[in-house]
Amino acid sequence: MECPNDTPLFDLRKNSTQNFLNALSDFRSLYAPIHGVVCVGLCVFGILTNIVHVIVLSRPSMRNSAVNCVLTAVAVCDIGTMASYLIYIVHFVLQREVTCSPTFTHGWMLFLLWHVALSITLHTTSLWLAVAMAFIRRMTLRVARLNSSWQRPKFAWKLCILIYVCVFIMCIPSVFVHEISLYPEGVWQPAQRCSQFYPANYTQPIYTFTVSKEATANNCSLFKLNIWMIGIVFKVIPCILLMILSFGLVNKIRQAERHRRKLTNVSLNNPNSVDGTSHTKKKSYKSDRTTAMLVVILAVFLVTELPQGVISILCAIYTADVHKYLYFHLGDILDLLSLLNSSVNFVLYCVMSSRYRQTFWMVVLPAAAHSGKIVYRRISSRFGERAYNQSRNTHDTNNFVTKDHIDPMLLMTRWHGTAPLLCINKQATTTQTNLNFTQLALQRKNSSKVRNKEYAPLATEAEEHRDECVSAGSDDSRERVEQL
DSSP states (O other), rough: OOTOOOOOOOOOOOOHHHHHHHHHHHHHHHHHHHHHHHHHHHHHHHHHHHHHHHHHSSSSSTTSSSSHHHHHHHHHHHHHHHHHHHHHHHHIISSTTOOSOOOSHHHHHHHHHHHHHHHHHHHHHHHHHHHHHHHHHHHHHHHOOOOGGGGOHHHHHHHHHHHHHHHHHHHHHHHTTTTEEEEEEEEEEEOOGGGGOOTTTTOEEEEEEEEEEHHHHHHHHHHHHHHHHHHIIIIIHHHHEEEEEEEHHHHHHHHHHHHHHHHTTTTTTTOHHHHHHHHHHHHHHHHHHHHHHHHHHHHHHHHHHHHHHHHHHHHHHEEEEEEEIIIIIHHHHHHHHHHHHHHHHHHHHHHHHHHHHHHHHHHHSSSSHHHHHHHHHHHHHHHHHHHHHHHHTTSSSSOOOTTOOOGGGGGGGGGGOOOOEEOOOSSSSSSSSSOOOOHHHHHHHHHHHHHHHHHGGGHHHHHHHHHHHHHHEEEEEEHHHHOO
16 A cells, blocks of 8 residues: 555665565565465364363353453453454465355455454454453452452453453444455456356456555545554553563562461471471472463563564554565464464463363363262362361460371461361371461461461462362372271
């Protein structure tokens, strides 16, 4: 497209510019033949995994979380984005040379118009939902209450609907800046191998998808305004907000790790606390893993979305050159980045959350494959509750001694509102621990506000450790529980 009085981005008289543009052209010629196959594979993988993602997150044990509600909405948007792109890539790329039907008909151009609008709307909604999810996490840690309104699914669904409506309104100009027009420089004729399906000398008009005349009026003012909004509101601002919120989450997790060490009075340099040291190292590993996964999610987001935002801003300033050189040669790569961002959520959360993995296997595997484990967890939970009540009557708060020889390292799960789950150790007669539970109870009673702020970030971590304790139980432990 051409816009009058448009500032050129490239000086074609320079050899360096020519070399750069030639490199872009060579890259496109190398990648274009495999682009269709790669995108189809990504779309199929992304659609299937996001469907599983929705099924897992809609389970009763998962859908009571505000973050999981937002993740469900993100998965629905990603399914729509990739389904639309799958139809586009199959028809306009893979079947273009092999089909006997005309490719650029008015009906398919109408689909292309709505594909552009729909993909922009759904993908932008997905990006802003990711920002909303990070915001909910950040506010949950800041408020530090397990029953906080930020964690309620009702609030999450209201926020999702608000984002849907706002993004839909802002994407309306994307429909009106494009139009379907008749291609004046040729007509479609069937290939020789397809001539038997058509009358002799059969032709059909070709339609094209262009920028509307209204959008190019006044030096492309309407078109540039739409591009500015896409680049800044749809790309750059979500990237900046997610970066700020992610760094805030990482900082809060590190603070929670320091508070946890202070509350449990466990020092990694204390040679007399072997069990506490091992437990602390394991918890530190979990905290580091969560931090690493947050950084990975942020990196994927920035790598896939920030370049598109930068190119969109350049397109608003240097419209003609960016369309002619950058979008023409890099458009396939930009599409690939968007598909990557839409298809990695399932993989990331499978790696990140043990509770998610457990629910996933319960959905995928037959009921008989995991029913025994669930029964064992329930029995263990009841036994742990009984053992905990017994431990409350002991007078020795430093050496936690029971008749059943219970390892009390997981007693801190009781504050989470669930039945405490304890690991059974038949060999030990007395378990040493650095936790003074009487002092811990008094501390919670006298300073509930401080308690909430310091304990709330560890809710998910304590629950995951409880699940791991059950799944890692020895055969002797299972026999002991079954006898009870």
